[in-house]
Amino acid sequence: MADYHLKMDNxxxxxxxxxxxxxxxxxxxxxxxxxxIGPNGSGKSTILKSITxxxxxxxxxxxxxxxxxxxxxxxxxxxxxxxxxxxxxxxxLMTCHDIVATGRYPYTxxxxxxxxxxxxxxxxxxxxxxxxxxxxxxxxxxxxxxRQRVLLARAICQDPEIIILDEPTSFLDIRxxxxxxxxxxxxxxxxxxxxxxxLHEIDLAQKISDKILCVKGEWISHFGRPxxxxxxxxxxxxxxxxNGFFDPCFGSIELPGPAGTPKILVLSACGTGIPVYRRxxxxxxxxxxxxxxxxxxDYRLARLLAAEVVAEEPFREIGDEAFSxxxxxxxxxxxxxxxxxxxxxxxxRLSELFSEAERQGKLRKLRHxxxx
Amino acid sequence: MQQGxxxxxxxxxxxxxxxxxxxxxxxxxxxxLNINTGNVDISVPEILRILFHGTGGTTEYNIIWKIxxxxxxxxxxxxxxxxxxxFMLQTFFENPIAGPFVLGISSGAKMMVALTMIxxxxxxxxxxxxxxxxxxxxxxxxxxxxxxxxSRRLHHMATLLVAxxxxxxxxSAVTDFVITFAExxxxxxxxxxxxxxxxxxxxxxxxxxxxxxxxxxxITFFLSKPIGAYQLGEAYAQSMGVNIKAFRVALILLSSILxxxxxxxxxxxxxxxxxxxxxxxxxxxxxxxxxxxxxxxLGGGVFCMLCDLIARTAFAPLExxxxxxxxxxxxxxxxxxxxxxxxxxx
Numbered sequence: 001m002a003d004y005h006l007k008m009d010n011x012x013x014x015x016x017x018x019x020x021x022x023x024x025x026x027x028x029x030x031x032x033x034x035x036x037i038g039p040n041g042s043g044k045s046t047i048l049k050s051i052t053x054x055x056x057x058x059x060x061x062x063x064x065x066x067x068x069x070x071x072x073x074x075x076x077x078x079x080x081x082x083x084x085x086x087x088x089x090x091x092x093l094m095t096c097h098d099i100v101a102t103g104r105y106p107y108t109x110x111x112x113x114x115x116x117x118x119x120x121x122x123x124x125x126x127x128x129x130x131x132x133x134x135x136x137x138x139x140x141x142x143x144x145x146x147r148q149r150v151l152l153a154r155a156i157c158q159d160p161e162i163i164i165l166d167e168p169t170s171f172l173d174i175r176x177x178x179x180x181x182x183x184x185x186x187x188x189x190x191x192x193x194x195x196x197x198x199l200h201e202i203d204l205a206q207k208i209s210d211k212i213l214c215v216k217g218e219w220i221s222h223f224g225r226p227x228x229x230x231x232x233x234x235x236x237x238x239x240x241x242x243n244g245f246f247d248p249c250f251g252s253i254e255l256p257g258p259a260g261t262p263k264i265l266v267l268s269a270c271g272t273g274i275p276v277y278r279r280x281x282x283x284x285x286x287x288x289x290x291x292x293x294x295x296x297x298d299y300r301l302a303r304l305l306a307a308e309v310v311a312e313e314p315f316r317e318i319g320d321e322a323f324s325x326x327x328x329x330x331x332x333x334x335x336x337x338x339x340x341x342x343x344x345x346x347x348x349r350l351s352e353l354f355s356e357a358e359r360q361g362k363l364r365k366l367r368h369x370x371x372x
Numbered sequence: 373m374q375q376g377x378x379x380x381x382x383x384x385x386x387x388x389x390x391x392x393x394x395x396x397x398x399x400x401x402x403x404x405l406n407i408n409t410g411n412v413d414i415s416v417p418e419i420l421r422i423l424f425h426g427t428g429g430t431t432e433y434n435i436i437w438k439i440x441x442x443x444x445x446x447x448x449x450x451x452x453x454x455x456x457x458x459f460m461l462q463t464f465f466e467n468p469i470a471g472p473f474v475l476g477i478s479s480g481a482k483m484m485v486a487l488t489m490i491x492x493x494x495x496x497x498x499x500x501x502x503x504x505x506x507x508x509x510x511x512x513x514x515x516x517x518x519x520x521x522x523s524r525r526l527h528h529m530a531t532l533l534v535a536x537x538x539x540x541x542x543x544s545a546v547t548d549f550v551i552t553f554a555e556x557x558x559x560x561x562x563x564x565x566x567x568x569x570x571x572x573x574x575x576x577x578x579x580x581x582x583x584x585x586x587x588x589x590x591i592t593f594f595l596s597k598p599i600g601a602y603q604l605g606e607a608y609a610q611s612m613g614v615n616i617k618a619f620r621v622a623l624i625l626l627s628s629i630l631x632x633x634x635x636x637x638x639x640x641x642x643x644x645x646x647x648x649x650x651x652x653x654x655x656x657x658x659x660x661x662x663x664x665x666x667x668x669x670l671g672g673g674v675f676c677m678l679c680d681l682i683a684r685t686a687f688a689p690l691e692x693x694x695x696x697x698x699x700x701x702x703x704x705x706x707x708x709x710x711x712x713x714x715x716x717x718x
Contacts, residue, residue, distance in 0.1 A: 054607050078613030085607050092468075092603070092659040097380070105601055105612040111662060112597035136380050158612075 005030040005194050006051070006162060010060035013043070013050040019058045020046050024220050026213065030161075031192035033184065035205040038215035039239050044198035045086065047215065048166050051196065052083050064162070078106040082158035084151045084165040089139075096142065096150045097135040100126055103157035125157035126150075129183055145176030152183065163187075165197035169204065177201065181208045203251035206230050214238050245304040257281055257305035262288035265329045266306075267353065268339035273298035276339045276366060277305045288333065290326040291318055291350060318349040326353055336362045388663050391655045395670045399448070402677045406444045407436060409685050438574075444677060446573040446581060450634045451644060451676025452669035453585045455652075456592060457630035458645020459668045463599055463661075464623050465523070465532060468713070469706065471645030472512075472631035474533060476540030478642075480515030481508035481635035482566060483543040490554050501580045501636065508632035515539055516624055568639035568695040570680045577637055584633050589669060592626050596661035599623075603659060641676070642695045643702025648672045650709050675701075 004027035014020035021043045028034050036044040049055040062069040104118040126132050129149040155163050169177040188195050199205045212229040214222040230248040245254045264287040266276050280287045289302035290310035302309045310326045336357035357363040414432050422436050458471040472478045488507035492499040522535040598619050601609040610616050652667045653659050679697040
């Protein structure tokens, strides 16, 4: 209990005295990465701004290392907490090195002149984010990815115990998102720096975070480890998704599959079905998938996209129930697509399905061939 | 890499030194030129003798010591004050076109000074410079208060300026109104002053202005660290340990004192507050307050001395308003600056 690095204690946050989110009670341990997820406008930034004291707390308190943040001086806080904000910084005539060097502000003397040690910290921070070669460049003339790295370096060289980042990956392409997050990951684990941030990319949030905080309007809907949070129902409820589906295993979001009675039966295994499903989904043709073992990667996607899935428990021979269902689908569908299946001792009954489809003149082999 | 930054630092420092050297040289050259030129020709050896030995013909002695020298010093001090005030307002409003004149602060100060003068002169009493500065300071604060009220609601940069310009017009209208109905003797005094001029400065003016401006400059210089933090935006500054509320108040008070001091002595002077900080930042190639603050002050001094020289001599014996000259030089710089920003955005 007392070992939490940062604790929100009955915290209510909001603007102009009006609470937006009430009664937040959360403890964060040192070196943890905590990610806030939730729909736009749910109050992720409001919470972060309250922790950084940009906003006055409405009620409750934020306890940082057993001290209430509201009672710490700005100066004392600045040597322990640094920030990367969403608002675009538009400095005039400042090089990236200058920007990073502002992180040393709390440590320099009255006139803010950097000494040798400060300079070393600046360079170390720039190395940590792989931005050494940006030093002399004008901050306004670099790419978004570089800018975020420089701002992170600035936050790092402030030597904080905790870093708060508000949507650090916005505007970044996928490579830079990954780069930035892996820098954060390393930093948190090696230097035991606590990281609290908000992210829009829930798939990345799942992969980088130790804890996830789901923010949804007035309250915190869930808080816990990613494996506790990334469940279909929780995510669907959090984002009010009813036209799309979330796969907790890979953190991926799928568009809804075509509904209706299946017109096409897809026979596949080990991923051969995935491109076929996607193609049929785009064409909005309802389809069925058979016969998939529940540990097959095709099964995970078919579950979300197919109108019907005929499945069998892993490592068993195909049972009568599944087989007869598949057989009736061969009967009712207009075509049967063979996406490529290895036939072995367990699934040998599939070859019976293939010959039945062939007999009815419905079988189309898609192996090594482009879907038309 | 280490080497690279040291090289970079060295280059920067050399640049700072060069810019300051040029400014100082210009300062000296213009001072000499200013003493030297005027309706009464005085030769250089004569000037030197008067300056360093205090001897010479009485008329020349009086011209130099009582008219030209105080005027030159005043142009330098007030020009510096005006530019510095502009720099601080630009930092405060995060807007490069902010300045005491554009935001109507000079006009607000002018209005209060005019009212004060008419009140005192109407009772045939003399007005001390301190009273005038206080009045101008009050006027500045009132206008800034107005603009802050506006800026709470209007976050857009253009609307802020429009608000400032409108407030400026209102204050100017009030000033013109009271001048129109003032007594004849007051008008003579007020009219020249309300157009902006460095003429008629006395040594006691110089003493008061330099005391006020020097104190403010010193305080501002020691605020260069938080000013630098504030340049990254309020939120970042706070995260760096700046007490934003106190800092904002300090910035407004200091810039008001400076523009009030200028207005009290020389009336409203346009464009110096925007053009000089811009030019100095470009020359130094940095916005670091530690060098920009002294640079802006010195640059403003040089700029106003030069403008005053032109105002005095261009159509001698007629004298131009100082604002006429500063506008001719300053306005194109501001237009250039906006074009350049637009380009940078595209």
